[in-house]
Amino acid sequence: MAEHNTMTRKVINSPESCVDDNLRGLVALFPKLRLHPKHRVVTVRTKGDSGRVAVLGGGGSGHEPFAAGLTGAGMLDGAVAGGIFASPPTGHVLYAIAQLFKHHSGGVLVIMGNYTGDRLNFGKAIEKAKITGIKVEGIIVGEDVASSKNKTGGRGMCGEVILYKMTAAMSLRGYDLLTIRDMAIDASKYMATLGVCLSACSLPGQPPLFEIAPDEMELGAGVHGEAGIEKLKIGTAKETVKLILDRIVEHLKLEAGNRVIAAINNLGSTSILEINIISGEIKEYLESKGIHLERIYAGHLKASLEMHGFQICLLHLNSQYGDLWLDFLDDPTDCPGWAGSNLSIRSKDDESHEDDETVLHTDGRKAISGPKLSAKEQDILRMSLKSAAEDLIKNEELLNRLDSGCGDGDCGITLKNFGHAILSYIQTASLEYPSNVLWELSEMAETDMGGTSGGIYSLGLSAASQSLAGASVNSRETWLSAWESAMSAITKYGGAEPGDRTMLDTLHSAAVVFKDNLKSDFKIALEKTAEAAEAGCAATANMIARAGRASYVSRAHVRGEDAGARAAAAWLTAVLAYVALHY
Structure with missing residues (x-):
């Protein structure tokens, strides 16, 4: 095992520029996205007013594709990026809200993870936006099982991505802002995430964030490079999936006959071979419990740089809204977080990446x-x-x-x-x-x-x-x-x-x-x-x-x-x- 103070190598230009270089590369790959570089905001290129609700996500960088890479029709209308594992500042969030409201008069729904920095910076941006007359609502997602007993609730994990998909589908179907917000709040109560990691990640230019022995894994690892709540000996894929799902099933109080969707979040460097094995074990486990697996998604949803590990998220499709939630998840999307996005098609105005400062010129508070x-x-x-x-x-x-x-x-x-x-x-x-x-x-x-x-x-x-x-x-x-x-x-x-x-x-x-x-x-x-x-x-x-x-x-x-x-x-x-x- 490498020494704890060994610098991890990364193919970057510099630790200081890596966030901005990442966003610049994203819009080079997907020209139908627009970069607002000074505010580290990415939006779908839009002309005129859609009249519908826009969905905004964001948070620290280092979780790619979360959140900018999940921007596109059928997913986020915009995303705002902070530094590596750091919340974006209030001013950047406010810019993103104002920019989206300019093109989506139905209002803006802001989805934020349950982290102090995000709650504070996104929260203040929401309040400031309301003062200027913008229709905006926010929801806080915290479906992590490992930290669920914390005073402020569990941390926000890959469940945010599931809510991006569902709320965006509702927006395209014409639902109003408060209805979409209330659905997301309801759905988040039926969600739970837990995972493990086998190795730590490192911030650009820094050594690994913690040590872990070759025969150990951390249960309950977070997406900001945090160690877990418990060190355990590495087991087989079947044993590890059972360990995680036993706790999720208990947390959600699932029982035979219930229906769920599952999402496997690759924390960074877990191979596709491992992810496929994990997928099969999830299916077998749920079948053994009589729980119906309606959909399973796998991939990098909200990663933790190069951390070797994965999380499993379950959404209980309840009897009242389950069918509707499933419909929302099945609606099409072309965001670049999914393969084959048509955002790769170039247009004549591909080269224009500038901030639109006019959205912030009105400050009704002063x-x-x-x-x-x-x-x-x-x-x-x-x-x-x-x-x-x-x-x-x-x-x-x-x-x-x-x-x-x-x-x-x-x-x-x-x-x-x-x-x-x-x-x-x-x-x-x-x-x-x-x-x-x-x-x-x-x-x-x-x-x-x-x-x-x-x-x-x-x-x-x-x-x-x-x-x-x-x-x-x-x-x-x-x-x-x-x-x-x-x-x-x-x-x-x-x-x-x-x-x-x-x-x-x-x-x-x-x-x-x-x-x-x-x-x-x-x-x-x-x-x-x-x-x-x-x-x-x-x-x-x-x-x-x-x-x-x-x-x-x-x-x-x-x-x-x-x-x-x-x-x-x-x-x-x-x-x-x-x-x-x-x-």
Whole structure:
């Protein structure tokens, strides 16, 4: 077996360019697809308005053909690509939604996997699109059995691809947006996926992500290079299929007489010979249980670079909708993820691959709205933001250290970048309307922080901004309402709640005390609120992580306060302290 630190060789130009080079090659193969290069969006070439619903998918790259290679008539109308195993930023998702709505006035259905980064970045894009008048709905898919007991549900696996097919068929048949969304939500409840891997993959320019012995396999491996939930000795194909299907059948509560479709997802380097053997074993297993296999699909659906392994997904065709779902799956498609796609036919405008920036020119949110601050209040807001930013920068090393056990150790770096962006912003920005200030801070969080943290802060700040925009006076009640709106948005798309060992434990503890002291002396109320923020943060040291990246790792690696909770305590107490002294 190769050493863990041995670099894996790949035929690429560079790790930095491989995502964009991949998309450029895809549209060279299939000229009826259009590349929007700056936003890493691929769409079907369309003229005019179809009047129907468009289906948008996407996520990190490295899962090919997911998702851009599943774009075409009868499948996705568009896909947006992130970096390798990384969610695309909100701005790129928003561009994709706006681009599809331009040609499909029936609306846009966004299908996203149940991962924190995707939920946050796709979620904020959906909310921003709605503000500008776009008809858009989103669904979160999380059919993974291995992570199904996680607080936020199972991860999204190849079941997303099955839903691409079904929702696209409904769109072409003329169903409306909400009906398609509701069908997809219903179908996802009858889906389950589980798989194994025999070897790890590696990111371009990096060594393999984990070690596995030659006689072992990982049960429950993910599609982002994650190891599984259990190491087992390699068995025969029959034994391995039985191991997987026993758990899926139990999870879906399948019994004799039920009907299913099966999909085999090649995680990367599994040979066709192996896939064919696995297909036969699936058929025999289900027949032995009296379960009727109506269809079986096999291939690279949502891969994990070159990982050697496979997943099995079953969809239970229930008695109420099963026949209709099967019809949707049988409808034709010409997407390049399937052999013989007619998208290979070239046309005269094949060479044009440019972004259409006009779809983003309308931003209905930036109008002046909400309460107006006096000159003194503006000075207080400016200096409290300065204090918060300086505290984030000062705490970089501490936050990185707290994050290193259960994350990638960059929490401090990310928030330091946000702090510097804030310091630059307040030098020249008008702070007359706090609603606009929070909106601009949310945009900065998205662009200057990036990643999951940027998505969380961007969502929270934009929700607070919207709350302030609807207020008429600058009061304690107004700011409490904005505070609560921010927490609600983070919970909605991030999936975390107070008690889950996240920044919400700091924010919630402080908000409760602030609310209880609304009628108290203002300085005393702020001091009590700051104490509550510190207490909420300190409490995370003894909590079990139930959301976010820490929830996926062993408790042995989760030590001390949560990094996000500590960061929130730092900036919040800095703001409260300054306001208490100067208001």
